[in-house]
Structures are given as structure tokens and as C-alpha cells.
Amino acid sequence: MDLSIIIPSFNTKALLDRCLSSIDESLKGSSLKYEIIVVDNASKYDSIQLLKNKYPRVIKIFNKTNVGYGKSNNQGIQKAHGKYILLLNSDIKVLDGAIESLYEFSQKHPHAFIGGKLFNENNSPQASCGPMYTLPVVFLMLFAKGDTLGITRSSPNSVTEADWVSGACIISIKEAFIDVGLFDEGIFMYMEEIEFLYRAKQKGYATFFYPNAHFIHTGAASSGDRKQPVVNIYRGLLYFYHKHHSIMEERVLRAMLSGKAHLVLFFGRLTGRKSLVTIYEQALRMV
Numbered sequence: 001m002d003l004s005i006i007i008p009s010f011n012t013k014a015l016l017d018r019c020l021s022s023i024d025e026s027l028k029g030s031s032l033k034y035e036i037i038v039v040d041n042a043s044k045y046d047s048i049q050l051l052k053n054k055y056p057r058v059i060k061i062f063n064k065t066n067v068g069y070g071k072s073n074n075q076g077i078q079k080a081h082g083k084y085i086l087l088l089n090s091d092i093k094v095l096d097g098a099i100e101s102l103y104e105f106s107q108k109h110p111h112a113f114i115g116g117k118l119f120n121e122n123n124s125p126q127a128s129c130g131p132m133y134t135l136p137v138v139f140l141m142l143f144a145k146g147d148t149l150g151i152t153r154s155s156p157n158s159v160t161e162a163d164w165v166s167g168a169c170i171i172s173i174k175e176a177f178i179d180v181g182l183f184d185e186g187i188f189m190y191m192e193e194i195e196f197l198y199r200a201k202q203k204g205y206a207t208f209f210y211p212n213a214h215f216i217h218t219g220a221a222s223s224g225d226r227k228q229p230v231v232n233i234y235r236g237l238l239y240f241y242h243k244h245h246s247i248m249e250e251r252v253l254r255a256m257l258s259g260k261a262h263l264v265l266f267f268g269r270l271t272g273r274k275s276l277v278t279i280y281e282q283a284l285r286m287v
Contacts, residue, residue, distance in 0.1 A: 155211075169215050
């Protein structure tokens, strides 16, 4: 088996259907021997029936609860038979020959983790790689519109070595995933790939952004609420710093996260944006 494609899924029936169909279309006529493993996290009945009825050849893992991104991918990796592993979110649509292109690039860089170029639904580039979240980078993200300016995350048009790529699309050899130690299951959603690729770099693996393999990525499809990622990013950053950084660095992070939350709360209350206030009140409670 050349390639195992692993897809965690939680209540994304239509998007999962689109994802699986696009994989088949992308690999039509390819000589690649591949398998698809869908790890379903206690989705509703219609999502399960879609898998059983329309995609009988897909290998299925049915969890009784939503175990999160990291554990889902770990389950798939451990079950996979492919030499290479491609992790895809269920809200990914594969464009043209993106999988084969990504696979061929990965063959040339076996000691690396590689991400493809993601696009939003309107075909605009989606920033999906960047530098590690050091304290200066976190500051720029929180207070200087680092994401918007392309400083803390970007979408380059040439092959770029980065500290991280989006977990929505990552490929490497299975041995590399195992060697790094798989995903930390203490992180439920968001920041898992950051923490994983941080450990990968410590073990000597490179991370590349490969812009010639194109994918549509809807984003936040499984979280239900598009504001929920704010809370999960807070939680992920706190977990990451507690695990990998000094107490002093963790305190500085907490101060920045608290400052950001108080700033947003002030303007949110001033302008009457109740939903924004609610989400940052929740984020602040974690700090």
C-alpha cells in the first residue's frame, strides 16, 4: 500500500461526501495503491449511513464519543497500511491531481512533513503555514493583526520551509508519525499540529509548505460555532506553553491572552456585540 488517507469526521455529512468524492476524482487513473480511513466521532445517523451505503470500500472506525482531532488521527495512523500517511479534514475538497502531486513531493523529502496549499470557498488563498508560536509571534497575532498581515501565518506561492502547516492537510511517511510520537491527545481541537510539528522539529524533521497541490478547505466545520475556535486557540496555546516552555514564559503568555480578552471585552460591551463578549468571557476564564 502506497498511501493511507485518514479523515476524522464529526457531523459533516455533506462535506465528507464532497471530500471522499474529490479524492476518488483526484486519483482516478492513478497508479497509486491507496486506502481511505474515516474515523467517525459519534456523528448523527445520516453521516454514518452515508459511509455505509455510498462508500463501502472506505475503512471505517466508529467512535462512541467525539474523541477530537488528535486521537482520531492517531487511531487512523495506527490502523493504516500505507507507507505514506495523508491526513485530511472532512471539510477538504481535493482539486485536480493534488494528492498525487503532494505524494510525489513527499517522496523526495522523506524526512519531512508537508502541507498543501489551501483555499477558501471563494477560491482566495487560505493562510495555512507559519513560524512557531514564540512569545513575539503570539504578541503579533494578538495585538498587531499578524495573521491579517501575513506575518504569523501565510500562503506562499513557492516551496517554503515553515515551522508548521495546517493540520487540515499533512503528508509524511508513517514511520515519521510514529517516530515523533503521534498527536498529543490532551489537546482536543486546534494547536495539535503545532505541538506535533514542534516535537518533530526537535527530532530533526523539516516541515514544508508545498503550493503546487491545491485543496479547498471550508474551515471550522466540525466546531459548529465559528467563534468557538477562539476558545480552543486559547486552550491550545496554554497547553502548549505549559508543556514545552518555562513557568516565566507561561506567565507572560497568560498576561497577553488576558490583555487581549479584556481589550475585546471592552470594545464588545461598548458596541453591544453580545456574542463576542460571551466568547471572550469564556476564553478569559481559562487564563
